[in-house]
Amino acid sequence: MMTYVLIIGRRIKMLYLAPLEGITGYIYRNAYQKYFGGIDRYFTPFIAPAKGKPFRHRELADVRPEHNTGIMVIPQILTNHSEGFIKAAKALTDMGYDEININMGCPSGTVVSKGKGSGMLADPTKLDHFLEEIFAADICKISVKTRLGMEFADEFPDILDVLMKYPFTEVIIHPRTREDYYGGSVDLAMFDLAVERYGEQTESVLCYNGDITDAAGYKNIQKRYPQVDKIMIGRGIIGNPFLPQEIAEQRCCYNAGILLAFHDELFAGYMEAGLGARNVMFKMKELWSFMECLFEAPDQQKILKKIRKANDPDTYNTEVRKLLR
Numbered sequence: 334m335m336t337y338v339l340i341i342g343r344r345i346k347m348l349y350l351a352p353l354e355g356i357t358g359y360i361y362r363n364a365y366q367k368y369f370g371g372i373d374r375y376f377t378p379f380i381a382p383a384k385g386k387p388f389r390h391r392e393l394a395d396v397r398p399e400h401n402t403g404i405m406v407i408p409q410i411l412t413n414h415s416e417g418f419i420k421a422a423k424a425l426t427d428m429g430y431d432e433i434n435i436n437m438g439c440p441s442g443t444v445v446s447k448g449k450g451s452g453m454l455a456d457p458t459k460l461d462h463f464l465e466e467i468f469a470a471d472i473c474k475i476s477v478k479t480r481l482g483m484e485f486a487d488e489f490p491d492i493l494d495v496l497m498k499y500p501f502t503e504v505i506i507h508p509r510t511r512e513d514y515y516g517g518s519v520d521l522a523m524f525d526l527a528v529e530r531y532g533e534q535t536e537s538v539l540c541y542n543g544d545i546t547d548a549a550g551y552k553n554i555q556k557r558y559p560q561v562d563k564i565m566i567g568r569g570i571i572g573n574p575f576l577p578q579e580i581a582e583q584r585c586c587y588n589a590g591i592l593l594a595f596h597d598e599l600f601a602g603y604m605e606a607g608l609g610a611r612n613v614m615f616k617m618k619e620l621w622s623f624m625e626c627l628f629e630a631p632d633q634q635k636i637l638k639k640i641r642k643a644n645d646p647d648t649y650n651t652e653v654r655k656l657l658r
């Protein structure tokens with residue numbers, strides 16, 4: 334594992350790995366930390382508390398302290414019911430966590446139709462009420478990961494008014510609306526507004542998230558927001574796990590041997606968790622849909638096609654070895 338601080342323009346920045354449902358579970362987080370590191374905080378994919386018990390089996394496995402040793406993990410909760418939040422937050426603090434992140438960004442139709450995730454942004458009064466109740470319960474530190482609004486970016490000033498009423502430890506902003514999903518470009522003018530409104534608190538509270546895929550992209554955000562000390566990256570790191578090192582060292586850090594060892598650790602970890610070889614192969618294929626950006630040469634593209642088409646784990650692993658020899 335490597336550790337390094339990012340010192341660019343004399344400011345030391347914190348780097349967070351964004352939560353990606355289905356990808357950044359505890360097996361990924363531990364393997365990532367072992368082979369790459371350089372992440373100050375890992376956020377769990379969302380936990381959606383159901384009525385009755387706060388966690389499903391898979392969610393509980395993801396936050397169990399013994400699955401998260403030696404890394405800084407912030408559990409994320411997706412709910413619009415204060416009672417559900419409070420129950421889950423209590424269970425998590427009993428496990429030793431002292432901060433919970435609220436998901437106000439998930440754009441998925443099934444989530445938004447229930448008024449959760451970015452659906453919470455549709456009604457600032459209701460949102461205010463929810464926040465009032467969970468902050469009044471005073472269980473632990475609370476941070477939030479939000480989008481700009483449901484349909485239009487100009488919903489954001491009203492949402493910001495509500496967020497600013499509460500002592501969030503961190504406000505992570507992905508400057509897109511729900512309607513944008515992941516399309517189009519990020520709306521930096523709205524992140525500018527948040528920086529302006531938070532003023533001196535920007536450094537301790539605001540975190541930027543969105544579309545950083547290389548060291549140059551990181552540098553652009555760093556240059557535009559020297560006062561922002563926390564940057565969260567998702568797809569950029571999943572696609573190129575060497576990215577934190579490349580940001581720190583400003584050079585290409587690709588190493589096939591390290592990537593293969595990381596890959597095999599993940600494969601073995603998912604097998605050990607009882608997913609079964611074929612399911613593990615499908616899970617790994619999802620990862621390749623992000624990592625294929627690392628392989629542009631025509632012969633590599635041909636192997637990637639065979640990886641995508643592989644029907645059995647042996648063929649799959651043979652092709653992966655050809656790609657990463």
Ligand SMILES: Cc1cc2nc3c(=O)[nH]c(=O)nc-3n(C[C@H](O)[C@H](O)[C@H](O)COP(=O)(O)O)c2cc1C
Pocket residue numbers: 351352353354355377378379409436438439478507542543544545565566567568569
């Ligand atoms: C497949 C996938 C799953 C995601 N799951 C979550 C999640 O569980 N919780 C969350 O807050 N955001 C989730 N996100 C959003 C990311 O955390 C992040 O905000 C988004 O990808 C933008 O950042 P990026 O451009 O650096 O990837 C997900 C995104 C993707 C593509």
